Amino acid sequence: MLVLPQLKHTDSDRFFLMAGPCAIEGRDMALRIAERICTITDRLRIPYIFKGSYRKANRTKLDSFTGIGDEKALAILQEVGTTFGVPTVTDIHESGEAALAAAYVDVLQIPAFLCRQTELLVAAAQTGKAVNVKKGQFLAGTSMKFAVEKIRETNPKATVILTDRGNSFGYGDLVVDYRNLPEMQAFGVPVVMDCTHSLQQPNQSSGVTGGKPRLIETIAKAAVAVGADGLFIETHHNPAEAKSDGANMLPLDQLEGLLERLVRVREAIL
Template sequence: MNSFLEPLFSNQEYDKQSFFLIAGPCVVESKELVHQVGEQVSAICKKHGIPYILKASYRKANRTSASSFTGLGDELGLQILHDAGKALGLPTTTDIHTEKEAELAAKYVDVLQIPAFLCRQTDLLVAAANTGKIVNVKKGQFVSGEAMKFAVEKIKNAGNDKVMLTERGTTFGYQDLVVDYRNIPLMQQAGTPVIMDCTHSLQQPNQTSGVTGGNPQLIGTIAKAAIAAGADGLFIETHPDPACAKSDGANMLRLELLEDLLIQLKKIRAAVTA
């Protein structure tokens, strides 16, 4: 595990050879939901020795329809995520979209996540770097794995070496994505941990309904292939009832399915690192 990640998991007992997990609901829907998901995922990860970061977006800025749920309010959403992490002893992460949001979110979370569609926004990357927090940049659906080295350079040139990259698929036509697993080792060449986003890579964007679709039945396939390809971490959005989720329910993993998947992934990890 990269040295800058180790302090995040200092109060967690985990298998040193394990991948790490970033997981939680897509958005902060309520205090109860964030705590419920964090508590259940934490218990599973503790049982199987997997280091865990709790994720939830306090604001959803990239919505297809103007009527889509975007959050409970910035400071309230951030406070709910912060409180859940503190109560459960977990590090936390959330998306940011502007330089101003970088400064605000850094007061509440441990890892700042740059959305894929903003991965080339220099001012945003530099603002995130300047907070001193770990910065996780999602690879744009329109960007090659090799080109993500420039995002890494922007952050490191701002004086922050704590950078991670996340693969989340590449645009294929108008309403589908494909995953090129060559991007995992290619992005690792930039000297950063590389994470596979197993849920957003299965999105089906640009639906005429105004609600993004997805293929959640393939989450296990994406995750298994990523671990076999050497991914350092996995990103999985999960919810106890995805059909009722207020954002991205079409591509989230049902919470009750998570443990069995992680057990399989641990076996694959053990095989490829033997």
């Protein structure tokens, strides 16, 4: 298993980055995206974790894309990690998936809708891998202490990360409350801002989730200014052709400029 990058920026001038495509659509696309992001983050000295879902379980419609096959996608994640020497993260949805995914990746991610599922959190902690728990859209940041406690009581040595992805606002929109970031940091864990999912417009009548990607930079700048330890950004060469969450992903060719500006924001608040 690869050693995770320094997750807290207390003694550093950089935040860390979790980024990659929403879903693993194939080997070539995953390697191309990882190579480009590694080139950017190496130059900017940003610690990097490659993100990709090996399976999408939370879909609006029955015929929505869910994946290319569990072990095939997980093997691609493992190849990305070994090829570029970076840690990898993927989400799991049921406790039975924890051990399988842990054999291939370095960080297990708990989706926001599942952050209260005790059996899932315990299974993730038992693998010995780092666990990134996304805050439920229905919870205040202070309530995430219970997720942290479940993991730590199961495995006191586990690395726990908390990620904010906004709160439900009406029936088809989200809003970010930046108070959640310092409130969750008070639990002694690194806290990440999900800059893309927090701009989703879920449960649209079309059956396809919408989004506001033009505001990704706004969310990211505010998070860095507030003191987020890390950022989570889903990105794709062509979001319009992405098989999952294309409506709120950042075009890959915009990532470098965005990160350059975010580094300057981080430097300005030191």
